[in-house]
Amino acid sequence: MPAASPISSVNDFVVRFANVNGSGSASANELFARSILRHGVPVSPRNIFPSNIQGLPTWYEVRVTEDGHLGARGGVDMMVAMNPQTWDKDVASIEPGGYLFYDSTKPMPSSKFRDDISVIGVPLTAITNSTYTDPRQRQLFKNIIYLGALSALFEMDAKLIEQLIGEQYKGKEKLLSSNVHALHLGRDWALQNLKCPIGLRVRKADKVGDRIFVEGNSAAALGAVYGGASVCAWYPITPSSSLADAFTSHCKRLRHDPATGKAKYAIVQGEDELASIGIVIGAGWNGARAFTATSGPGISLMQEFIGLSYFAEIPAVIMNVQRAGPSTGMPTRTQQCDVISCAYASHGDTKHPLLFPEDPAEAFDMAAQCFDLAERLQTTIFLMLDLDIGMNHRLSRPFKWDDSKQLDRGKVMTAAMLDDGRDFGRYLDVDGDGIPYRTYPGTHPTKGSFFTRGTSRDRYARYTEEGPAYQDNMQRLLRKFETAKDLVPRPLQANAGKPTKYGVIYYGSTTPAMDEAIGMLEARGHQLDRLRVRAFPFHSSVPNFIADHDFVYVVEQNRDAQLRSLIVNECGIDPVRLVPILHYDGTPITARFIAKAIGDHLDQLKVTPLRKVGA
C-alpha cells in the first residue's frame, strides 16, 4: 500500500480511544476532552460502550472541532489502541494518513500494522511497571501516562491539564501530585523519544465561550429540580439510570431544608416500571409534581398506566432516554425509535404530548417545562431524550432560569372557589379549551370530591356507559390536545440563503449533525430550508412548512420513519412529499451521512447535460 501523506490538521480531528471496560480509562479520556476545552477549542466526545461492567471493549471518541460541530463526524484520525481484543478492527478503522498510538512494550509483528498510517509506539506498560508496584495504580496511571504522551504529540499546554487535575483532586494532595507526576512521565518520554508534535495539533483558540460541558441526563434531572418535581419513582434501565442518579444528587445538594435537614423530595426505586409509573400517577393525582425516567422497554411496560393518565386526566412526566430497540435491542446504542410508541401509548384512542430536546441546555429547559405542561394539560408528557444526548458530555449554552417564574399548577379548584358556589364537574369543559378543573384530595369537607376511574363517566365523574356521554368526553380530550398545540415548544425554522423548493425536518439529537450537513450540502450546491420539530402535537407551522416546499426530507434515527408517519397521520400530508432519511445502526447520525443521503437524492433530480466521450 502506498504511504498516504500524514493527515495534518489543527483543531479539527477525531481521536478514538479503544479500551477495556472497567479499566479506569473513562476518567483519563474525559480529562483529555476537558483539557482541549481549556484550550478554548470545542470538543464533542462520545462513549461507545457495551452492556457490560468489566472486560468487554469500550471506546471513547473525541471530536476536536474549532468550528463547533458537535455531532459525530465519522472516521478516526488517531486511534489510541489500548485493547488487544479489538486491535485489528481498530487499526483498520483509521483514515488513510492517520495515526496509530499503541503500547510498544511487547514487540508486534509488522502484519499487525498498516503502512499508510503513522505508527507511534510508547512502552506504556514498561514505563508504568518501572514506576509503580501496586496493580491498581499500574492500571490507573497507565491511562494518565498515555494522556501525557498525547499532550506532547498534539502540542497541548501541560499547565492547562495540570490545572484540571488540580480542580479534580482539590484537597487530596497525594492523588493530585501522583496524577501530575504520571502525566509528566508520559509527556517527557514522548518529548525525548518521539517527533513532537505530529500533524494533528491543538492550538489555543477562543471558541468555547461561557458554554458548559454536561450530560443530557444530568441536565434533564436538574430541569426536574427547577421544574418543581418532588416525587421521583424509577427502575434502573440503561441509558436512563444516570438521570435518576443525577436527580438524587442534585436534590441532595439543592433540596434539603437548611434548618431541619429534611428532604423536600421523595425518591423511590420501584420494583419495576409498572410500580414506578403507578407511584408517579398516584402522586400526580394527589397534587405533587412527579416523574419517572426510563427507556423503551419501560415504556412498553407502562402502557396501561399511560392510558389511565390520558383518560382519567392525571398529570405525569416520563423522561424516555431512548435506546435501540425492539425488545432488548442494543441497550447501549442510540436511536429515536420510541416516537410512535410514546405518541400513541396504551390501548384505545390515545395521544400524548412529546418534547424533543436537542442538547443538554434544552433538556434542562424542557424538563422543567414538562411539569407545567403536565399540570396544565392534566396528562402524561414525554421528554424524548436519547442515549446520544443523555449519556455523553455535550458542549452546551449555560443553564438559565427566570427567578420570577412561578409554577403553573393548571386548573385546580380550591376550597374557597367551591365555597363561592362554583360548579364543579371534574370533566366539565368550562373554558372551551377542553381542560377541566380538578380538586386535590382533602380539599373540602363536603364539596369537590369525586371518584377517579379509568372507566367511562359523565362530565360530573359519574360512571356511565352511555354512548353520547362517552363520545362527549372523547371529543373534549381531542379539544384538549388541540389546545396543547399552542402550549408545547414551537418548531424552529431556518431558511436557506437562497429561495429553495426543498426543505428538511429533523429533531432531537440529530440537530448538530443536521446543522453541519447543511453547510456540506451548500458546498455541493444544494439549498435547503430547515424546520426543527420540538414537540408533538405539531404546531400549524409544520404542515405550513411542508406546503411551502415541493418536498421535504425527514431525517431521523429509526428504521420506520416514525416522525414522518406521525406527521403524515396527524397533519394529513401526502406521504410522497416527505422523503425519509434514516440512520439506525445504533451509532449517532453524522453530518457526512445526512449530506450524502440528501445530496445524492438531490443530484438525481438534477438534469445533467450529456458529456461528450473523452471530453
Next chain:
Amino acid sequence: MTYIAKPKFHHPGLPKNELGYTHRDYEGKISTLCAGCGHDSITAAIIEACFQLSIEPHRVAKISGIGCSSKTPDYFLGNSHGFNSVHGRMPSVLTGANLANRDLIYLGVSGDGDSASIGFGQFAHSIRRGVNMTYIVENNGVYGLTKGQFSATADRGSKSKRGVVNSDNAIDLAAMALQLGASFVARSFSGDKTQLVPIVEAAIRHKGAAFIDVISPCVAFNNHAGSTKSFDYVREHNEAVNRLDIITGRAPIHIEQAPGTVQMVEQHDGTRLALRKLDADYDAHDRLAAMAFLQKHAAKGQVVTGLLYVDPEADDLHSHLNTVDAALNTLEAKDLCPGQSALDKINAALR
C-alpha cells in the same frame, strides 16, 4: 347503580360522633354488588370504624385496583376522593399519593385476584417499604366479576361452584405480610362485625403498613359446599386468637365483656389497643411465633383470625426518606426551585 345517591334524609335521633357527623355522612353510593356479598359487610365496617374514630371523611383517600372489591370505595365515604386505578396496581398508586401528601389517611382496598395474582409484587413492595396505610384485602378466593374462576388464595382441594377441584397451593396473604415486615397484620371475617370494626380502627390509627386480610364469601360463586371461603366453612373453622378493643384518648369505643386476659398495647398516636387473648399461647408482638402459629393452624384447616401482629413503634416510608413535615404537594416554587444563583454555581462547575 353507583350514580344513584342514597337519599340524604335521616332520623333526627341518629347518634352523632365528636364532629357532629352521623353514620350517613360516612356512606357512599348504593352498592352494585350482589345481595348478601361479604364485601358490603366490610364496607359497613369501614363506615362504622371511621364514624367511631370521628375521622373527617374528606381527609381519607380511598384507593383500589380492579375487581368487585375495588368497586367498593364508591360505596363508602362519599365525601372522600376515591381512585379506582388499574388491576393489581393499587399499592403503587397509593404509595405515590402518600408521598405527595402525608397528612391524609390512606385506605387501600383490594381483592385476592388484585393482590395475590396480578398485583402480588406491588402488594409485597408496598408492605416492605412501610407505606403508612390501611391495606384491606376482601378475600373470597374467586374472581367474581369474571364469573367464578379460582384466585390464588383458593385453598388446594377446595371445589368451585362448577365442581372443579383446585390443585394449586394457596397464597396466605397475612402470612406473606408478616414475612414482608408489615407492622400491623390482622385477619378477620366479613361475617364478624364485632371483630372486624375495631381491627379496622386500630389499623387506621397505626403508623406504618397495616394489612388486613378479610375473608369475605362470594355469595354468587364461592358459598357452596366444598368451598373453604363460604360463610358456613369460615364460621366452623374460625380460630380467633384474640378480640380487640380500641381506646383513644377519650372513652373506650368498644369494650365487650368476655373471658381471657387483657394485654394493653399503646400505639404511636396514643391509641391504646386492649387485646383480649382468647388463645393463651398467642402473642401478637412476636412476628416469628405468629408466622409459625398461622402455618400450624392452616395445616389443621383452621382459619386464624384476630390481630396477628403489631409493632406499636413502627415508622413509615416518610421517616425512611426523611421528608419534610409539610405535605410535598403544598411546596411552592420558593421551596422547590433553587433559582439562578444556584445555577450560576452549577454552570461554573461545568466549565
